[in-house]
Amino acid sequence: xxxIDLIGAVQADWPxxxxxxxxxxIAPGDTTDVAFIIQTGHATGFDxxxxxxxxxxxxxxxxxxLALNTYQSAxxxxxxxxxxxxxxxxxxxxxxxxxxxxWPLSCLLxxxxxxxxxxxGAQ
Amino acid sequence: MIHLSPxxxxxxxxxxxxxxxxxxxxxLFLAGQEASHIYLVEIGTLNVFAPRGTSPLRRYDQHELIxxxxxxxxxxxxxxxxxxxxxxxxxxxxxxxxxxxxxxxDSSARFLRHLSQLTA
Numbered sequence: 001x002x003x004i005d006l007i008g009a010v011q012a013d014w015p016x017x018x019x020x021x022x023x024x025x026i027a028p029g030d031t032t033d034v035a036f037i038i039q040t041g042h043a044t045g046f047d048x049x050x051x052x053x054x055x056x057x058x059x060x061x062x063x064x065x066l067a068l069n070t071y072q073s074a075x076x077x078x079x080x081x082x083x084x085x086x087x088x089x090x091x092x093x094x095x096x097x098x099x100x101x102x103w104p105l106s107c108l109l110x111x112x113x114x115x116x117x118x119x120x121g122a123q
Numbered sequence: 124m125i126h127l128s129p130x131x132x133x134x135x136x137x138x139x140x141x142x143x144x145x146x147x148x149x150x151l152f153l154a155g156q157e158a159s160h161i162y163l164v165e166i167g168t169l170n171v172f173a174p175r176g177t178s179p180l181r182r183y184d185q186h187e188l189i190x191x192x193x194x195x196x197x198x199x200x201x202x203x204x205x206x207x208x209x210x211x212x213x214x215x216x217x218x219x220x221x222x223x224x225x226x227x228x229d230s231s232a233r234f235l236r237h238l239s240q241l242t243a
Contacts (some may be wrong), residue, residue: 001237003234005230005233006230006233013178030221042235047241048241050241054214057124062238062241063238063241066238085133095231098228098230098231099226099227099228099231101220101223101227101231102202102227102234105191105220105224105235106234106235106238108191109191109192109235109238109239110188110238111187111188111193112188112191112192113192113238113239113241115181115183115187116181117241118181
């Protein structure tokens with residue numbers, strides 16, 4: 001699922017970080033105040049209990065980001081990754097511009113999915 | 124977990140819903156029934172069972188919500204929900220979401236579908 005389609009377009013002011021192959025992009029316990037969207041490269045991690053391979057445009061650990069205060073699973077670069085780092089507030093505002101229900105429904109769905117995956121997100 | 128306040132759901136759906144008081148062991152819905160409502164646990168606990176299961180798959184406690192994926196997909200409940208102890212739920216009809224989603228863009232609809240598939 002390409003997150004850029006959802007939020008409109010890449011914004012010029014988004015900071016970007018480069019991760020070497022094997023580097024940890026997200027570690028369990030990191031705050032979900034920041035979202036990572038891949039610009040180039042690939043990474044692996046989990047959404048809930050499903051193993052995922054992320055590529056350009058993907059929002060990493062989507063369920064954790066939407067439902068939890070801290071990431072519960074790690075995401076690791078499988079080759080060199082360039083990733084945009086976008087604040088939760090900015091993501092919410094961009095998604096809200098598409099349709100006012102998308103953000104709250106996404107969060108509600110993610111919370112329910114994590115529940116079904118037995119992921120409670122200890123704080 | 125980012126908890127949902129009842130206010131949050133009311134703001135999202137624009138409806139206050141109806142409150143339902145349940146007794147221990149009372150069934151809220153059965154597997155196979157049309158998912159025509161979303162439920163918010165206000166007090167107590169709902170246990171959820173597989174169709175022929177005898178031990179709960181999971182439980183929903185205060186401020187937890189059940190039913191958005193089923194309502195969005197327009198499918199039947201895959202599970203049965205039963206109150207554990209004295210329980211109170213707030214009931215929102217499916218239409219409070221589906222009517223409001225009539226003009227949702229394709230990209231948003233795709234994203235919501237994607238999210239609802241992210242469970243084993």
